[in-house]
Amino acid sequence: MFVPRKVADSYREMINSIGFYPSLFSIGFLLFAIITMSLEYVEPVEQLKSFISVVLVDSAENARTILSTLAGSIISLTVFSFSMVMVVLNSASASLSPRVVPGLITRKSHQMVLGFYLGSIIYSIIMLININKLEGGDTAIPSLGVLFALVFGLISLGLFVFFIHSISKAIQVDNVLNGLFRQTKTEIKSIQARQAECPFNDFPDFTQWHSIKSTTEGYYKGVHTDKLCALLEQENIRIYISVNQGYFTVKGYPFLKCDKDISADEELIAKILDCFIFYIEEYISDHYRYGLTQISEIAVKAMSPGINDPGTAVKSIDMLSILLIKRLEISDTNYSFKHTDNDPLLFIHETSFDELLHDNFTPLRNYAKSDAYVMTNVLEAFKNILFVAHNDEDARNSLFNYLNAIVDDINEQVTNDYDRREIKNMLNSIARISEQQGEELVARFERHQY
Structure with missing residues (x-):
């Protein structure tokens, strides 16, 4: 129904x-x-x-x-x-x-x-x-x-x-942060548990699938999975959601792909699109990404001149690092089953690790790049993530790409010798985890001249 x-x-x-x-x-x-x-x-x-x-x-x-x-x-x-x-x-x-x-x-x-x-x-x-x-x-x-x-x-x-x-x-900010952290961690674990229960790695080539255009505008926040999978099983088709949750779509935007060309069946397309949820608010129960965003925004707010609470910013950064480590344990493409042969009917594009780094650390980096204390803790957070993910080449490359941006900002903003020594010590700790890329990062930091 x-x-x-x-x-x-x-x-x-x-x-x-x-x-x-x-x-x-x-x-x-x-x-x-x-x-x-x-x-x-x-x-x-x-x-x-x-x-x-x-x-x-x-x-x-x-x-x-x-x-x-x-x-x-x-x-x-x-x-x-x-x-x-x-x-x-x-x-x-x-x-x-x-x-x-x-x-x-x-x-x-x-x-x-x-x-x-x-x-x-x-x-x-x-x-x-x-x-x-x-x-x-x-x-x-x-x-x-x-x-x-x-x-x-x-x-x-x-x-x-x-x-x-x-x-x-x-x-109280600590209670708010702890609540956001627990909810976000729970959502990540639920995805991890579903993927562990029904492992699947043979993903099709979605670029060859047929596009389905949106008929409404708004923020895509989720999908009625059971309802959609029942319809997909009935019609013997598969769907790939190609945009991140929270993405703003306009009429005519191709945010879905189907393994069959159903462009002539307007009634079926209408039923498929009716399964998708569009609204403004961000609830962590919809997707863990919203929890990461809220923690990041609290960190940015804490660094504003009117509040000036670097301790809260540092706690938020530590929570983000733990949640990003948990994120590495799930696949970049999520999926949902309906029938017994364990062949997924619905594929969901998860926000990539690289996108999560950019979305959650860029506002903080831009706002706190002149604060050596906060930036040192950002580097420490990346060091902790790298310690877990150093064997994951894609994640390691994403981390160092972003670390290069952090070092460039630090070189422009932090000039005090004492602060730079502390930052260099943290960069040396990163280099001990991943020698080649870490040494290049230290050299990038030391090349800056005043």
């Missing part, structure tokens, strides 16, 4: 909204309030109420007072909590990176707390309007419902303490 792209986009926008879980909780509490009122005066519940009468209210005035106080107090907690969320998002955008904001908005724990607040308010109001509603004019007090409302109010107080603790941690 193929879901139209607009429906899928609306669904994704809904579940990534800050109001998604609060809405679900509100509906749940409303239904629970209705169930409570429908069972409040049945005989078994009346017997239970007589057994626990010591914790139940016995007058309509007390019930109204308790419910009104609870509703008003939780409304105050809700307003304050939503205000805290807005402050955190604004602070994260200003001091870290605007790209981390979608991840903070969709944090489930915060949404659930806000949802519990709203649900408790709705429940208390439903109980409040059901006082004195018994037929015959007698006083009817939903005492069990009032007890539940009181319990929800006490839980809300506990959740408020948790919320303040959690929101204060959410804005």
Whole structure:
């Protein structure tokens, strides 16, 4: 069954909204309030109420007072909590990176707390309007419902303490970086595990395949793999996605290739294109590359004059080095299976190691090239990557190509003799790992004259 792209986009926008879980909780509490009122005066519940009468209210005035106080107090907690969320998002955008904001908005724990607040308010109001509603004019007090409302109010107080603790941690740069690092590492490991489970190395020549043009513009962020593979198996075709995730496509851009010419089958092409996801936000769950980008941007932001936090930049650089080492363990072309002969139906162009170096270190190199401390740590990060990847010729060449650019910037920007000695020591450490290319790098550094 193929879901139209607009429906899928609306669904994704809904579940990534800050109001998604609060809405679900509100509906749940409303239904629970209705169930409570429908069972409040049945005989078994009346017997239970007589057994626990010591914790139940016995007058309509007390019930109204308790419910009104609870509703008003939780409304105050809700307003304050939503205000805290807005402050955190604004602070994260200003001091870290605007790209981390979608991840903070969709944090489930915060949404659930806000949802519990709203649900408790709705429940208390439903109980409040059901006082004195018994037929015959007698006083009817939903005492069990009032007890539940009181319990929800006490839980809300506990959740408020948790919320303040959690929101204060959410804005701390170390916690943000650690969260991004864990998520990105998990995504890389998941790809590595899938490729290890079904190894495949006999890739076809994609240059001979037929192009499929995009019918929309936007940032390509992912694909419904299972849905697309089921269609490809049904039609007995294979698809290669030739662009990186996050690439901006325009109408008519050939971002797909097919092993058969299906240009005349417009309905099939429409079904294939409906499997692709286009939107603005960057979620690490879509691709590990977004996690690398967010860590890199936090490092760049830390080096801005208004923040001036080289320690955060160095920590980000160290995390990038570890993640890039993990990236070397997966194939440059990802793939997905559907049928039993283990012949991939969908091939995905992974962002190459060389592209990752350029995309994540170039902004930092340009912004911090005059800071000897940060540049020394960049060289150390490359040394650590090289230590693992020195037997991988392609990765080694990419590293040294980029190291040449780093050395050129250092030669232009760093003139202090002490700083240059520290940098030379780091370059000598690199040379001990890969002698020939490392010695050429040291010579390049030493050739610069003042």
